[in-house]
Amino acid sequence: MYIATALLALTLVAHGDSTDLFSDLERQVGAEAWQVLHQQPEAQGFFDALRQNEDWLREVLDSGPLLRPEKVLGFLQQVWNSERDLGTRPVDRSMATACALTLGFTDRPEDAVLQRYHYYRDSFRAGLLNSCYGGLATWERRFLARGVQWGNMADTDSLVYLRDRICWPRREYVSACWQAPYRSFNCLDDSVQRPTYYMPFQGSFGAMPEMVIEVGGVCGALSNLGASAAMANGIPAATMGEPGHCAYTVKISDTEWKPAYSLSWKRSLHTNFYDGTWQSLMLTEACFSDSESVARAADLARAAHALEQEGKLDKANDQWAKALKAHGLHYGLWMAWADFGERTAQDTAWWARYQNALLDGLQGHEGPAWGILSKRVYPKLFAELEDAAKLRTLLKWIRNQDRWGAGRWNVEGAWDWAFKQLDEKSQSKLESTLCKTLISSPDFGPPLVAWLLGKHDADSAEGKATLARILAASSDGGEGGSAVLKKLARSALLDAAARGDVPTFQIIGAQTARLSEPKDMSGIKPFPGDLVSAGGLLQVSGRGNRWDTPETHWGILGEHGGRCHTDNGASFIAVRLEHHTEITGIVIQNITGGQAGRAAGSRVEISTDGETWEQVGVLKGTKRFYTLDLEAKKHRALWVRMAKDTNCLHVTRFLVWGHRRS
Amino acid sequence: MSAFFFCVFLGIAGFNSPVDESHSYSAGRTLCAEQDAMLLVLVHGSDWHPFSERLFQEVWTQEAFIGQLGAGFVLSDVDILQTTDKTKRGPNTERNKGWEKKGSGLRTYPAVLAYTQTGTLIGSRQGRQLPKDLAGAQKTLAAFSVTCLRWGELTNAMDHARESGEGAKELALLIEREALDLDPSATLLADIKRLDPTDTSGHHARLSFPKWTTFVQQATAEAKGGKGAEAEQRLKAMLGNSAYTPDQRAVIQLALGSSYRRWEGHDTQAAACFQAAFAEAPDSVSGQAGRRLYLSSYAGPSLEFGWTKRHLVAKNTTWIIEDLPTDLEAGNYTLRLKLTKGKALRIASARLMIGEDIRVHIAQTSTLNKGQRECVLEFNLPEALADATLHLLLDGGAAGTGTIAWARVD
Structure with missing residues (x-):
């Protein structure tokens, strides 16, 4: 064992890489702090062990941002002092390093972080973690080291409780949140918004998650519970905020992060390396899952730093370009190159070249790319540009857009920002170009339409002009306002529905509903709770079939009423509710006429994720109204659908009532 | 990578070869019926949970453990894989046929579930009830098998008592069986009702007591809905019944206190009930909740909550x-x-x-x-x-x- 270690060390020293890495670490720590660290007891042994271990150095340097490196090294030194073989135990070493990096990132007490390291070390040794834990890279372990948003849901007692209480196959953790009951008011009728909700029960349970499972909670508690359960079992996860809601995500395989208990694409992750958006997580995954490219690019960046220190700025700049060419997905290095640009006071031509390189390097990750452009690049460029030149710069960005890439992002915010940079004339040109370029994009078209419609009152002159502009961009022209709305429904509305984009579906749907008169609600008796279908979206199988009228889809979900028609053959009509809901009842209003019999025999199914369905009823016979009373069943769902394998389906209303559970 | 570490882990563990094959669930069910035995099922995850796999390899299939259990059991296992690879899952899916997670009693992994010959769940050892070291787990499972055997003996004795018309004896046996650390029988309350229609023993009252959160929530809602007097009458009547355990009495006092708290003009009664909840069962969740509610809302300043603006300072x-x-x-x-x-x-x-x-x-x-x-x-x-x-x-x-x-x- 010792001989093998010594040989490994000799090989690394001969290779020379670890020396460069070690020097870079020293640079990042700074001379003064470096000296202080070396004055600690047993410091020499620790730094020797680190210097001779390239893998360990890369784990420290190349696993995402390294902040407060002196604190990071101080922690590792402390662990190494009590575990001298740490460097030779790759799993524990990587976890200790992840914990150290977290300590540099947050103000969490060192004792708590050390306890977390011990928890993972001991649980792994005892074989109590999911086997994926052994193969995690250090950057993935940083999610475990950071823990969930609620600290008391991730202390050692909580982790032990969750490890034993919710130990499941990896993919199942997306439903772990439902181990606790959703209760806005506790059994004493105290609101979850007040501290008295948990106060009477504090200290009566061994750990916070146990209390939440017994007493209840709402989205914050449930999401922290679900994410912490995954983490307690060694599976990367993170809690995340959404508008008015809290959700979480779990890494359900070696490559896939899955949102859990999520309602919206507008997510803000509580554990993130650069910024909290979902797209940033996707970019982090894409970047760090390619460890060879990360190492290659980081080595080139280290060389750039060294050249800069020697005053060779042009060569340093070339080296940065090579680093980002080697791995264009490395957000951290893009930021570091921008830092270089600012430090060395580069001119607008440099920033223009940077923009081109960035758009190329972060292709497919438009959200994060926009973040760098708007915060770092455009402020430099626009300070010295006329409006026409600004517009040309922005158009370059717009024409680069094609698909969401790593997922829906706040492109509307980007358009708003871009507009604010321009005078009225240029704004008009930008709007026109946006329409021409993006209106037919299945990804950007629907939000663009919704964004444009939201800018002006539909009946105002500006609103009519906007509609005309949308029409001109989306068709061969010559049609009236109704035709535009129909066209929108057949493209943008269906695209939004297909992508589960509820706000966009609602905005466009409400506009298109102006084309039809509201239908009579008599004969429909509401169930307890809210009409949760009304704020959701509708998916109909057989998109584009000749019998369907998408402009009346929105009305089906609420009082307005509408009509939809699937294609021939196996069919479904699915409603994505506005919230996770405990369903109390469903009313499906059939069409009238000779084809009303087609609904008979349809299965009524529910789902929490739109993928796995559970049958909760059957539509029996041919009726005007099919009513399913589900109040006693307490079914929880985000999706409800009717499905049949033999013929097409059509309905006038698909109404779902229930109590919100998110 | 994960698989590599998993193999290393098992390699370090150095387990012995199994001496006896654990049956599939369906084969186990068939054998149980043939042998009039109980079925013990280990639910584990061979490709994702090292400890459960060691439990399978080093305990479940070892002669020493099987010998500890003695006659009367058929051992089977259900291996739930994590991989999504259909080729790899195929043989397992085939072997697990007949196993339904829903209704099985499985909450977490690993779990050992005991069933009757007809497939009724008797009880389980999982989560915190199953130690996370092999020696401890083996000891617990051996004790669990003894408990299951006792369950079987008591069930047989109950059958004999029923056949010979000895109602009192059957009731006593039923209550003894219920006291075993196993799952409650689905017919428990109906059986008690049959054997003691007027509930003179108090068993029905005690064993039908709802979950504490449900109980307290219902009473609170009653008071909030303007039916405080009805709740008071019902809960006071329950307190007059000596059938309830101290923990249950603490729950009733907490519920009563909570209804007074939501019933205008009844603060004094609420405070007294919360204190009483603590006095009934100081270490219970309800007792502690009563104490904390009393101190925080009704009592003078306290070490736990200090003083607040509601405390007089004249x-x-x-x-x-x-x-x-x-x-x-x-x-x-x-x-x-x-x-x-x-x-x-x-x-x-x-x-x-x-x-x-x-x-x-x-x-x-x-x-x-x-x-x-x-x-x-x-x-x-x-x-x-x-x-x-x-x-x-x-x-x-x-x-x-x-x-x-x-x-x-x-």
């Missing part, structure tokens, strides 16, 4: 602190008061009392204000005290908040 007011440690040894103590909000608080004197009896008296005037937010009173106890309360006589002040800490000095 001259000659006496604050009675009720949550001192029950037993105080002889020695020196400090009482530290800290003003966190408010303008001032003046303390004229402090006394440690048992009932009406003054044991220690300190006539020390202390003033807390914005310039001096903290004061410390020192107590010397020449002898040990039990169930003492602390009385602070105030010399006036302004409404505010603060903390109170009691500590042994030496």
